[in-house]
Amino acid sequence: MTQIDDAPRKASRIQRERQEQIFQAALDVFSTHGFRGASINQIAAQAGMSTPSLLYYFNDKQALYRAILRRTIELWLGPLHALNETSGDPVEEICAYIQRKIDMSRNFPRESRLFAAEILMGIPHAQDAVFEPLRDTFHIKISLIDRWVNAGRISQQDPHHLMYSIWATTQHYADFEAQIAGLSPNRLPTLWEDADAFLVPMYRKLLTPT
Amino acid sequence: MTQIDDAPRKASRIQRERQEQIFQAALDVFSTHGFRGASINQIAAQAGMSTPSLLYYFNDKQALYRAILRRTIELWLGPLHALNETSGDPVEEICAYIQRKIDMSRNFPRESRLFAAEILMGIPHAQDAVFEPLRDTFHIKISLIDRWVNAGRISQQDPHHLMYSIWATTQHYADFEAQIAGLSPNRLPTLWEDADAFLVPMYRKLLTPT
Amino acid sequence: MTQIDDAPRKASRIQRERQEQIFQAALDVFSTHGFRGASINQIAAQAGMSTPSLLYYFNDKQALYRAILRRTIELWLGPLHALNETSGDPVEEICAYIQRKIDMSRNFPRESRLFAAEILMGIPHAQDAVFEPLRDTFHIKISLIDRWVNAGRISQQDPHHLMYSIWATTQHYADFEAQIAGLSPNRLPTLWEDADAFLVPMYRKLLTPT
Amino acid sequence: MTQIDDAPRKASRIQRERQEQIFQAALDVFSTHGFRGASINQIAAQAGMSTPSLLYYFNDKQALYRAILRRTIELWLGPLHALNETSGDPVEEICAYIQRKIDMSRNFPRESRLFAAEILMGIPHAQDAVFEPLRDTFHIKISLIDRWVNAGRISQQDPHHLMYSIWATTQHYADFEAQIAGLSPNRLPTLWEDADAFLVPMYRKLLTPT
DNA sequence: CATGAATGAGCTTTCATTCAT
DNA sequence: CATGAATGAAAGCTCATTCAT
Structure with missing residues (x-):
């Protein structure tokens, strides 16, 4: 070790x-x-x-x-850990995950940006610190979604794309806040509030099996 | 001055x-x-x-x-400029825009990351260089989408949320490539290829009026 | 004070x-x-x-x-203190001194180097600590040798040169060990052992009156 | 010029x-x-x-x-390079070498001390810079002396001991000048001048075959 | 006694920038 | 046009030392 x-x-x-x-x-x-x-x-x-x-x-x-990064990643993994089969409905399970991710971005925007910056620059300082705790959980959840897809309980989607698009959209208000503040200054607070009202229905519509 | x-x-x-x-x-x-x-x-x-x-x-x-940033932004605005009413169908118009954004990320990942880094860090060096060319075009397109929404030609969505979520998802494979490379190493090239196959239907489903 | x-x-x-x-x-x-x-x-x-x-x-x-240096110097003075007229033959008296100096270098090479380093750098930290205990003994022994010379009991030599050359040669294997190790690696241990076999006869030949 | x-x-x-x-x-x-x-x-x-x-x-x-050290070593090797068989008498050849070494120490005491300090501390920074130029010449000269010994042209001595004792004595007035200045302040200049008058006869006596 | 905690001063080195050529 | 030469400022880090506990 x-x-x-x-x-x-x-x-x-x-x-x-x-x-x-x-x-x-x-x-x-x-x-x-x-x-x-x-x-x-x-x-x-x-x-x-x-x-x-x-x-x-x-x-x-x-x-x-690295100490900060490690701590941030642990925080970051919280919502993902909670993604499981306890609730009966996979669609709502994922929607709840999205909700938690948005809340996390709202409450810890600096942590989100720190993490984003490290990734953006190619993770030069903390390959292990980032991936060691992340990788296993990630693949477990990807498998879980895959099973849901194969069981027809959510619509046919590539779990990787689904996960990455959730990450992208839920973290965007934290990571790109400066842009939003510049382009939609008077909408900024409401956008933060509304984010779930936009994203959750979008993903519910996407995931609900026909 | x-x-x-x-x-x-x-x-x-x-x-x-x-x-x-x-x-x-x-x-x-x-x-x-x-x-x-x-x-x-x-x-x-x-x-x-x-x-x-x-x-x-x-x-x-x-x-x-600033010179690089200015140049990058001009490049970046290309797809957005092309978003207009020439095609008859607003849904397909937006889908085409998404497609162009994905292509751009694919072809210019460094530019995407440069831009993302600047925003992430709060745009300290180039408030004007970023927003001067961006703001007008942005609001024009937001208005356009708003008109489409009000005319019932696309589903009821907040144009700001829509635009930001498109930006987030289409740039994610460029900006967060290092993370994807670490988590899904053998999927990385196919994910790049597939991105439109996932995103375009997602937004088409979202936007198509009921 | x-x-x-x-x-x-x-x-x-x-x-x-x-x-x-x-x-x-x-x-x-x-x-x-x-x-x-x-x-x-x-x-x-x-x-x-x-x-x-x-x-x-x-x-x-x-x-x-300074505490270490003081201690080292006291150790260092031991062989010199023992240089006196107790044995009948001044030549052998000095040869015995040389032998004791060599033994000391062999047994306490670090002390030798510490002392050498301080002198090399100009004795900036311990003028008194070095010279206070050394000076008197040194001059007493120089006088002693001088008397031997004047009495014709050893060959005509400047006592200062004699003493300094003894110091130089007897401490050299300790102080310059790294050089010897680099130039004569397989001879290093035997040179340490042989040193007296080379130096004592050399000085005996030098000092024996004709 | x-x-x-x-x-x-x-x-x-x-x-x-x-x-x-x-x-x-x-x-x-x-x-x-x-x-x-x-x-x-x-x-x-x-x-x-x-x-x-x-x-x-x-x-x-x-x-x-390392640049200074390299330069110093080249300077240092000058007298040794000149030690060869051109003069007919090996004893006088070595005496001339001793004379040159003393002159060098007199003219370049700082260089002598720099070199001595590096060796004293174990040559941690310049193993190659020190030994690369030194080793070959050293061994050539050692062999030369060895041949003289075997031919009976100088007295029976270990060439290594001989060489190291010459180095020790000829450099001592430069390297340990501070000590001499402290112990024999009024003799310092004359000792510098006399050094050859003491050392050359000493080695001549040692080396002259019986 | 022993050490955790703290810091001003100084270390080696890099940086953005200027200027003469 | 291009670069060798130069530097004040600031970077990360170590040092000897003090002080409260």
């Missing part, structure tokens, strides 16, 4: 508070500048501490970045 | 060739590192010239970046 | 053990990186304790360095 | 001047602090330029260090 050496040290209470300060600042800065564009000076300043203090908690820039 | 100082100088043939070299290199580097993460040294090296030579063509880093 | 503030504090048994740990680590690190190149972090790590713990025993980096 | 061209050489002439400035400063600083203890800031300041300017000529600290 490869040792996870970029996890924060064993934590006391003060340590955990400090780490949380750093996380918040790092989220801000990394999500708006990307890894290379962000500076740990800026993060430290925003976290209200000196740069060496920050580096006392995270050995270097990469370690901090 | 409304002086447009980041446009490249008037160019001879040789100059235009060198500018094109710079464009290609800059596209590569900016799209994979973002504005702050990219270095003009790296761009100059990749373009096969010295940094001062590069700066002879573009006054500074921002000017180069 | 002639306050000696870089001597270690009065010590319990446990304390003396920890000091010894520090000494050993510091000897390693200082002798291979010099004063400025060495870091007390590295020393503390190698001594198996935290840096503040190390600094509890030695007030600062200089104090630690 | 024999300057030939003008225009095309000009840039590299300036470059060589600048490099020489840097060399002199670097020699000073590296020889008195060792590699890790030296700072390129200090070197740049002493060379009268900014640190980035220095790094324009030498890509990084190591490159600068």
